[in-house]
Amino acid sequence: MGMNDSLFDTIDSAVKAGDLLASSAENIDLLLGGTTSPVAAAAIAELVEKREWSELNDRFFKTLAFGTGGLRGRTIGRVVTDAEAGEIQAQERPEHPCVGTATMNYFNISRAVRGLVSYVQKDLEARGETRKARLVLGHDTRHFSREFAEFCAKVATDLGCDAYLFEGPRATPQVSFAIRELRADAGIVLTASHNPSHDNGFKAYFNDGAQLIAPHDQGVIDEVNSLDSEAYEALPEDQQGSLTVLGEEADESYLKKLRTLLMKPELLEGGGAKVVYTNLHGTGGHLIVPTLREFGFEVLTVPEQDVQDGRFPTVASPNPENAPALKMAMDLATESGAEIVIGTDPDCDRMGVAVRNDAGEMQLLTGNQIGSLLAWYRIKAHFDLGWLNDSNRGRALLIATYVTTELQQRIAEGFGIQALETLTGFKYIAEKLGKYEAAIPADKKGDYRELTETQSRELRLEYSRYFVVGGEESYGYLACDFVRDKDGNAAAVLFAELAAYAKCVGKSIPTLLDDLYQEYGVHLEQGHSIVMEGADGAAKIKALAASYSDSPPTELDGSKVSQVIDFSKDRIFDAEGDPVPAQAMIQVVLEDGRKFAVRPSGTEPKIKYYLFGKGAPQPADVQTAKAEVDASLNDFWKAIQADAQVRMGA
Numbered sequence: 001m002g003m004n005d006s007l008f009d010t011i012d013s014a015v016k017a018g019d020l021l022a023s024s025a026e027n028i029d030l031l032l033g034g035t036t037s038p039v040a041a042a043a044i045a046e047l048v049e050k051r052e053w054s055e056l057n058d059r060f061f062k063t064l065a066f067g068t069g070g071l072r073g074r075t076i077g078r079v080v081t082d083a084e085a086g087e088i089q090a091q092e093r094p095e096h097p098c099v100g101t102a103t104m105n106y107f108n109i110s111r112a113v114r115g116l117v118s119y120v121q122k123d124l125e126a127r128g129e130t131r132k133a134r135l136v137l138g139h140d141t142r143h144f145s146r147e148f149a150e151f152c153a154k155v156a157t158d159l160g161c162d163a164y165l166f167e168g169p170r171a172t173p174q175v176s177f178a179i180r181e182l183r184a185d186a187g188i189v190l191t192a193s194h195n196p197s198h199d200n201g202f203k204a205y206f207n208d209g210a211q212l213i214a215p216h217d218q219g220v221i222d223e224v225n226s227l228d229s230e231a232y233e234a235l236p237e238d239q240q241g242s243l244t245v246l247g248e249e250a251d252e253s254y255l256k257k258l259r260t261l262l263m264k265p266e267l268l269e270g271g272g273a274k275v276v277y278t279n280l281h282g283t284g285g286h287l288i289v290p291t292l293r294e295f296g297f298e299v300l301t302v303p304e305q306d307v308q309d310g311r312f313p314t315v316a317s318p319n320p321e322n323a324p325a326l327k328m329a330m331d332l333a334t335e336s337g338a339e340i341v342i343g344t345d346p347d348c349d350r351m352g353v354a355v356r357n358d359a360g361e362m363q364l365l366t367g368n369q370i371g372s373l374l375a376w377y378r379i380k381a382h383f384d385l386g387w388l389n390d391s392n393r394g395r396a397l398l399i400a401t402y403v404t405t406e407l408q409q410r411i412a413e414g415f416g417i418q419a420l421e422t423l424t425g426f427k428y429i430a431e432k433l434g435k436y437e438a439a440i441p442a443d444k445k446g447d448y449r450e451l452t453e454t455q456s457r458e459l460r461l462e463y464s465r466y467f468v469v470g471g472e473e474s475y476g477y478l479a480c481d482f483v484r485d486k487d488g489n490a491a492a493v494l495f496a497e498l499a500a501y502a503k504c505v506g507k508s509i510p511t512l513l514d515d516l517y518q519e520y521g522v523h524l525e526q527g528h529s530i531v532m533e534g535a536d537g538a539a540k541i542k543a544l545a546a547s548y549s550d551s552p553p554t555e556l557d558g559s560k561v562s563q564v565i566d567f568s569k570d571r572i573f574d575a576e577g578d579p580v581p582a583q584a585m586i587q588v589v590l591e592d593g594r595k596f597a598v599r600p601s602g603t604e605p606k607i608k609y610y611l612f613g614k615g616a617p618q619p620a621d622v623q624t625a626k627a628e629v630d631a632s633l634n635d636f637w638k639a640i641q642a643d644a645q646v647r648m649g650a
Contacts, residue, residue: 014051037106039083043099058074058078060102069427072200097144104202115221116224119223121133134163138175139189140190140282146190153165153243163242164178164184164246169286171487174287174489176205191203255287255291257482262497267500269296278305283347284344302332320475351491367474368473371400375398379417396466398420402585403424404472424583436465437481439463474527519617519618524630526611529609540648541605544607545607560590565589594611597609613636
C-alpha cells in the first residue's frame with residue numbers, strides 16, 4: 001500500500017512544524033508497508049488532508065506493543081473517517097476498526113495471534129509433543145469482538161492449531177475454565193473489560209488457564225514484536241487445524257463447578273435473598289441469572305441493560321464500581337424491595353454491589369468492602385462446616401494484593417490462617433494456585449483437573465496450601481482454583497449466599513461490615529486516578545510515575561514519611577519467600593499510619609492512587625471512628641493532589 005508523494009510531503013512538513021510526532025510518521029509508513037487493506041491508506045489520507053494531527057498522533061505515536069496482559073486500545077477513533085465508517089453496522093458501529101499502530105485492528109491482532117501460536121507451537125516442540133496445538137477463543141459484547149474472535153480462529157487454524165470458539169459472547173472466566181477443561185495450550189479473550197465502548201482488547205492465556213507469566217510472557221512478546229506485517233501464509237489444507245464451536249455442553253461443564261461454590265444450601269430454604277442483577281449490556285446474564293434462580297434466589301433484571309450492546313447505551317461507563325453504572329438497578333431494588341444489587345462488567349470478571357442498609361436505603365460497597373465481607377464469610381463457613389480446623393488451618397490462606405485493604409489480613413489472622421500479598425494483576429494470584437497444585441505429590445493427585453472440589457481441597461490441605469478466598473480491590477474475586485482468573489459469575493454466587501446468611505441472622509450487610517470494623521478496627525480506603533489521554537498523556541503519566549521513584553515525598557498532610565517501598569527497584573520477597581517481580585509502583589507509609597500506593601494503569605490512560613487509613617479495634621463508636629478515618633483520607637488526597645501538581649510542573 002502507499003500514498004501519493006504530496007501526502008508524504010504534507011506529513012514531512014507537519015513533522016518539521018511540530019504538529020506530528022516523528023514516531024507517528026514512522027509508524028504510518030510501517031503500517032502502510034505491512035497491510036494490504038485499502039481502508040488503511042484511505043483513512044490515513046483523509047486524516048492528513050484534514051490536518052487531524054492530534055488524531056494521527058493518538059493513533060500512531062507508538063506501536064501497540066504486546067504486553068504481559070496482551071493488547072488494549074481504541075477500536076473506534078475520536079475521529080471516524082469515511083473509509084472506516086463504510087456502511088454503518090448494527091448498533092451504529094463503523095464497518096471497519098480504527099486504523100493505526102496504537103489501536104485495536106486486524107493489523108495488530110494478526111501479529112498478536114500469530115505470535116502466540118508460534119510460541120505455543122515451539123513450546124510443544126521443545127517438550128517433545130508432536131500433536132497440534134489447541135487454542136480456546138472467547139469474546140464479550142464489544143464492537144468488533146465477534147469479528148476479531150472469528151479472525152483469530154481462522155488465523156490459528158490456518159497455522160495448524162485446533163481452535164475452540166464459543167458460539168457467542170461468554171464471560172472471561174469461562175474461557176479460563178475451558179482452557180483447563182479442554183487441556184488447551186493457550187487461550188484468547190477479545191475484551192477490554194470495563195473500558196469505554198470505543199475500546200477493545202486481546203487477552204492471552206496459557207495452558208493453566210491463567211494469563212501469561214514468566215517465562216512465557218516474554219517469550220510470546222518476543223514472537224509478536226518480531227512481526228511487522230499482518231500478512232501470513234496458511235499451511236496446506238491437510239496440515240491446518242480444525243474449528244470446534246463451544247455451546248451448551250461447555251456451559252454445563254462450567255456450571256457444574258460453579259454450583260459447588262454454594263457452601264450452605266440450607267440458608268436458602270426460606271427463599272434466600274431478593275436480588276436485582278444487571279449485566280451492563282455484557283455477558284454475565286447468560287449464566288448468573290439462571291444459576292441464582294436455580295439456587296432459589298428471586299432475581300430481577302434491568303430490562304434495558306439485559307440487551308447485549310457494545311455501545312453500552314444506558315451508562316457512561318460499563319464499570320460496576322461506578323455508582324452511575326448501577327443506578328438503574330438500584331432504582332429497581334428500591335421499587336421492588338430487593339436486599340442487594342449485583343452488577344458485572346461486559347466480560348463478567350468484575351462484580352460491584354449495592355446493599356440495603358438499616359435506614360432502608362441502597363448503599364454502594366467498595367471493592368475492598370466486598371472482598372472483606374466475602375473473606376470473612378467464606379473463612380467462617382469453612383470452620384463451621386469442619387473443612388478447616390485447628391489441625392489444618394496452617395495450610396489455609398487468603399490471597400490479596402499489595403493495594404488491597406489491610407482488613408482482609410486482620411480477618412485472616414483472626415481465624416488463624418495466613419494472608420499473602422501479591423502484585424496487582426490476577427495472574428499473580430493464579431501463579432500461586434499453580435504452585436500449590438504442583439506441590440501435591442504426583443502419585444496422590446493423578447489428573448488434578450478431574451478431581452472433585454472435595455478431593456482437591458483435601459489434597460491441598462494435606463500436602464500443599466489451600467486457597468480459601470482472595471481478590472483485588474478493583475472488584476475482582478475468586479474462591480476456587482478451577483478458574484485461574486477473577487470470576488464475576490462466581491462472585492455473584494458468593495455474594496448472594498452472603499446476603500442469604502445476613503437475612504437468616506437478621507442483620508443488614510452494612511451492619512455485618514460494621515461488626516468487622518468493631519472487631520478488627522476501622523479500615524477505609526479511597527481510590528483515585530489522574531487521567532491523561534493520548535500521546536501527550538502517556539508521556540505525562542510516565543514522567544509523573546518516574547518522579548515518585550526518583551524523588552519520593554518526605555512529608556504529606558503534616559505527617560512525616562516513615563517508609564517508601566519502590567517495587568521497581570527494591571528487592572522484595574512475599575510471605576512465602578518468593579521474589580516479587582519488579583513493577584512500576586511506589587508505596588509510601590506515613591508515621592501516623594496512613595499510606596498510599598501509586599502506579600500507572602496497565603490498561604487505561606491514567607495513573608492510579610490507592611489511599612489507606614485505619615483506626616484501632618473496639619472503637620467506642622464505630623460510626624464516629626469511620627467519619628474520623630474518612631476525613632483523614634480526604635485531607636490525605638488533597639495533599640497528594642497538591643504534591644502531584646508540583647511534580648507535573650503545574
